[in-house]
Amino acid sequence: MKITTVEFVTSATGLHNCPAGDHPEVALAGRSNVGKSSLFNALVGRRKLARTSNTPGRTRLINYFQVNDFFHLVDLPGYGFAKVPLQVREQWGQMVEKYLTGRSQLRGLIMLVDIRHKPTADDKQMLGWLRHYGVPAAVVATKADKLSRSRAMQNLKVIKTELEMSQDEPPVLFSSTTGQGKDDVWAIIAKWVTTE
Numbered sequence: 001m002k003i004t005t006v007e008f009v010t011s012a013t014g015l016h017n018c019p020a021g022d023h024p025e026v027a028l029a030g031r032s033n034v035g036k037s038s039l040f041n042a043l044v045g046r047r048k049l050a051r052t053s054n055t056p057g058r059t060r061l062i063n064y065f066q067v068n069d070f071f072h073l074v075d076l077p078g079y080g081f082a083k084v085p086l087q088v089r090e091q092w093g094q095m096v097e098k099y100l101t102g103r104s105q106l107r108g109l110i111m112l113v114d115i116r117h118k119p120t121a122d123d124k125q126m127l128g129w130l131r132h133y134g135v136p137a138a139v140v141a142t143k144a145d146k147l148s149r150s151r152a153m154q155n156l157k158v159i160k161t162e163l164e165m166s167q168d169e170p171p172v173l174f175s176s177t178t179g180q181g182k183d184d185v186w187a188i189i190a191k192w193v194t195t196e
Contacts, residue, residue: 001186004068006044011061014095015102019064024193025072025105029096030112031122032078035142035176039112040065040075042176043185062099071193072105079122100135108136108192110185115141115155115173119162127163138172138188139163145175 012018028036044067063075076096100106109130113119130137141159144152152173159171172188174181 001068001190003044006046006065006067009064009066009072011063013061015098018062018099018103019072022105023066023070023072024107025074025103026107026189026192027074027076027100027109028112029076029109029126030078030142031114031120034078034112034114036075036078036112038176039110039140039142039174039185040073042179042182043073062095071107073189074099074106079126100130101133106135107195108138108188110140110188111137112140112142113159113163113171115144115152115159116146119159124163136192138169138185139165140172140174140181140185142174142176144173144180145177 009019010017028040030036044065060077062077065073065075067073076099079093079096100109111123111127111130113123127137127139139159141152141156147155156171156173159165165171172181172184174185
């Protein structure tokens, strides 16, 4: 997909102040510090459009970015460990759940996992939840450049097994540093936003 324009739209605290209109949406989700902002920036070819941080829990709102005046990429708060109070994490969880179940414009969700680690209980819960509610999802294994090719392929098998993925839904191996997997992720997004 050729990217002509990308612009920040708004940060929403819940469904009540998400953007109006019927632009299709694709959300990005993953545990805190998995590399969502880096993936986003790599996809759109901008270095700092989405803020990156080594501190888990930086993204606390539902952040909307409009691409090509046609659809929205939506950066969701990270789940799992974050250096914030439990009450705040629970509020984020409720906000994200309401978004995923109540947003009719949502066409699919890119779920990020770190290729270096087994999927967490939160990852399994998220994917199971998406399957239960019929939300199209694709798993992207980030930070592929941190491992050798053979080790990355071994870890991909572990991810597929842990997340109970079928043969026809392999995880995408991705690196924001090298650009590996970028075209594959865009192909998934393009299919979702151009299919009614």
